[in-house]
Amino acid sequence: MPANVTAQYxxxxxxxxxxxxxxxxxxxxxxxxxxxxxxxxxxxxQADIKRRLARLRLEAERRQAPRAGAIHVEPExxxxxxxxxxxxxxxxxxxxxLTRAQPTIADYPxxxxxxxxxxxxxxxxxxxxxxxxxxxxxxxxxxxxNIVQAADAALLLADPSTAGVLAGVEEICERLAALxxxxxxxxxxxxxxxELPLPSLLVITKVxxxxxxxxxxxxxxxxxTFPVVRFSAAKRIGAQQLKMAxxxxxxxxRAYTKPPGARAxxxxxxxxxxxxxxLDLAARIHGDLVDRLVFARVWxxxxxxxxxxxxxxxxxxxxxxLAT
Numbered sequence: 001m002p003a004n005v006t007a008q009y010x011x012x013x014x015x016x017x018x019x020x021x022x023x024x025x026x027x028x029x030x031x032x033x034x035x036x037x038x039x040x041x042x043x044x045x046q047a048d049i050k051r052r053l054a055r056l057r058l059e060a061e062r063r064q065a066p067r068a069g070a071i072h073v074e075p076e077x078x079x080x081x082x083x084x085x086x087x088x089x090x091x092x093x094x095x096x097x098l099t100r101a102q103p104t105i106a107d108y109p110x111x112x113x114x115x116x117x118x119x120x121x122x123x124x125x126x127x128x129x130x131x132x133x134x135x136x137x138x139x140x141x142x143x144x145x146n147i148v149q150a151a152d153a154a155l156l157l158a159d160p161s162t163a164g165v166l167a168g169v170e171e172i173c174e175r176l177a178a179l180x181x182x183x184x185x186x187x188x189x190x191x192x193x194x195e196l197p198l199p200s201l202l203v204i205t206k207v208x209x210x211x212x213x214x215x216x217x218x219x220x221x222x223x224x225t226f227p228v229v230r231f232s233a234a235k236r237i238g239a240q241q242l243k244m245a246x247x248x249x250x251x252x253x254r255a256y257t258k259p260p261g262a263r264a265x266x267x268x269x270x271x272x273x274x275x276x277x278x279l280d281l282a283a284r285i286h287g288d289l290v291d292r293l294v295f296a297r298v299w300x301x302x303x304x305x306x307x308x309x310x311x312x313x314x315x316x317x318x319x320x321x322l323a324t
Contacts, residue, residue, distance in 0.1 A: 008035040017283040026056050043189040054196045071143040073115050077126035078271040079250045085157035086168030087134040090205035093233035095131045122243045135172045145179045154200040160214040185226040202226040208235045253316040265319045279310045292324040
């Protein structure tokens with residue numbers, strides 16, 4: 001069902017594109033939520049606006065009352081994905097396998113004591129993975145929830161060779177849900193504005209060392225809650241499938257630009273949220289371009305060089321020519 005948004009909504013969306021401060025962004029999002037038509041075709045858009053408002057609220061709270069010893073990981077690349085798991089679930093091994101980071105890898109628990117970022121290449125984009133200390137019933141670093149709240153998604157690691165693996169997964173989910181960061185397989189169409197659901201993927205690790213029946217038990221238990229990927233750092237089993245699953249979970253699209261009349265598109269894409277439009281792309285390139293944009297041409301899928309409107313919704317890998 002098409003969204004058919006109003007002129008008032010589009011005006012508020014324009015304010016969001018040019019907003020510089022948290023207060024201005026919150027005001028624009030609140031106006032978008034107030035003016036968006038309330039029907040089934042806009043349910044996902046409404047949920048996204050509420051989630052962005054929750055993020056801004058948390059960010060404002062952190063800036064107003066910084067905690068002693070607070071730790072922050074500066075986001076890089078197209079998105080930031082945190083690694084969650086019980087002790088020795090294989091988080092550091094996964095990070096070392098998929099990035100150039102060199103975390104401490106040990107066969108004893110709590111070898112990771114601070115966040116360790118690394119950049120994972122997926123085709124022509126970079127995604128930041130952040131290894132975090134383990135979470136148990138008895139211990140969770142006090143700064144860890146702040147980093148999880150700020151992330152775009154999470155990988156929840158489960159090692160079926162470890163006793164109590166199910167209890168470990170449940171403990172992590174319960175502790176984060178109690179902090180208003182429920183781990184979800186997909187963003188709900190509607191949620192409590194005080195909740196910040198985090199898209200999550202279950203990664204079953206060390207699959208080269210365990211009985212396949214144990215792996216299948218985890219898949220059956222959690223397959224309806226999370227997307228599931230089998231992975232082995234030692235044998236690099238599932239590495240490409242994991243990268244693809246992360247990209248799908250993030251719900252992003254790549255757009256390539258080219259000058260009018262030229263053949264070659266830029267090699268590095270602009271990465272935007274799924275559902276972004278030609279106007280969003282123009283705003284990402286330069287704020288002044290929004291007002292100067294006359295029309296655009298798009299190459300991708302069934303569209304081959306046709307003129308499109310400013311609110312044309314971009315698809316992954318579209319090539320765009322902007323005319324001013």
